[in-house]
């Protein structure tokens with residue numbers, strides 16, 4: 197008689213399984229903070245579903261025996277068109293926090309954008325990468341009311357070797373994530389906004405009553421500059437030698453304004469459905485934004501994030517004009533499950549799916565991932 201061998205613990209086979217496993221590991225407060233979206237979480241759902249509705253019109257009888265997923269972003273080489281989106285507070289997922297994430301990205305050849313709101317200082321994150329790492333390391337900026345703080349962050353990012361600045365513009369207020377409000381989200385003892393150490397702005401305690409319960413929304417409301425306009429983008433571009441990208445764009449006219457006011461490109465993003473609920477899915481606005489921007493400057497950089505969970509999502513994003521994608525939550529799921537190894541596993545799944553999709557689409561390299569692969573209406 198045949199005896200079935202006992203089930204061995206298997207690694208998640210895709211990002212959805214990774215998410216399900218991670219959700220079981222995390223504390224309720226961390227889980228809700230990572231997974232949640234603003235208000236009814238409509239945009240959060242749309243982001244994911246919009247990629248699913250795009251069909252891939254694959255080519256056949258192309259030699260795909262050698263596939264190369266490498267490309268360049270802002271002139272920097274990258275082994276695959278994937279970067280880790282800026283996400284706050286990695287230590288809520290794993291004690292190694294951003295150190296583990298940065299090492300995993302470096303090992304996979306993926307880029308990383310560090311959040312202003314990290315639980316590890318940007319100097320320590322940069323120093324944790326092997327010195328020969330070529331993959332991009334960028335810094336995401338929130339502008340504090342106290343401009344001296346913002347200037348200081350920019351100078352520190354430059355000195356630590358970060359190669360670009362990503363100015364997030366969709367967070368004049370924090371969109372209310374009702375799960376966080378109910379949990380009265382706060383950083384646990386011993387965790388701080390590490391980049392703000394010594395400024396009196398590193399602590400993040402709970403918020404107030406009702407919908408104002410999240411400590412993060414209280415922090416943002418009291419510290420970040422709600423008066424930001426296009427002229428402040430010019431100010432930023434003027435105080436740094438680094439290229440500046442603007443993150444949080446969903447309209448072609450805003451994308452073109454960003455170029456006009458000194459940005460080298462944009463991240464088409466709605467903050468993973470965490471800011472304005474019922475904002476459009478990014479997959480639905482990417483193509484018109486990319487067309488408008490390349491019409492002005494062929495060499496500008498268009499990036500997209502929101503709901504990217506499959507290799508085929510990456511192919512669709514590149515076909516519609518993105519130079520790379522960002523993945524947000526999946527890095528946190530990987531981190532929660534296995535620290536650095538967990539994030540590396542997440543990236544290896546995406547890489548394998550991307551290579552499979554390239555083979556089946558008849559695309560031996562990134563340059564052959566062109567607009568005709570997706571529905572003409574896109």
Ligand SMILES: Cc1cc2nc3c(=O)[nH]c(=O)nc-3n(C[C@H](O)[C@H](O)[C@H](O)COP(=O)(O)O)c2cc1C
Nearest residue numbers: 230281282283284311364467468502503523524525
């Ligand atoms: C837990 C969490 C924290 C985030 N923190 C930041 C942040 O500090 N700065 C920022 O620009 N975007 C932040 N984002 C938005 C991400 O950069 C990105 O736009 C979004 O997560 C992409 O969607 P996805 O999670 O579906 O991949 C955060 C997102 C999540 C889920």
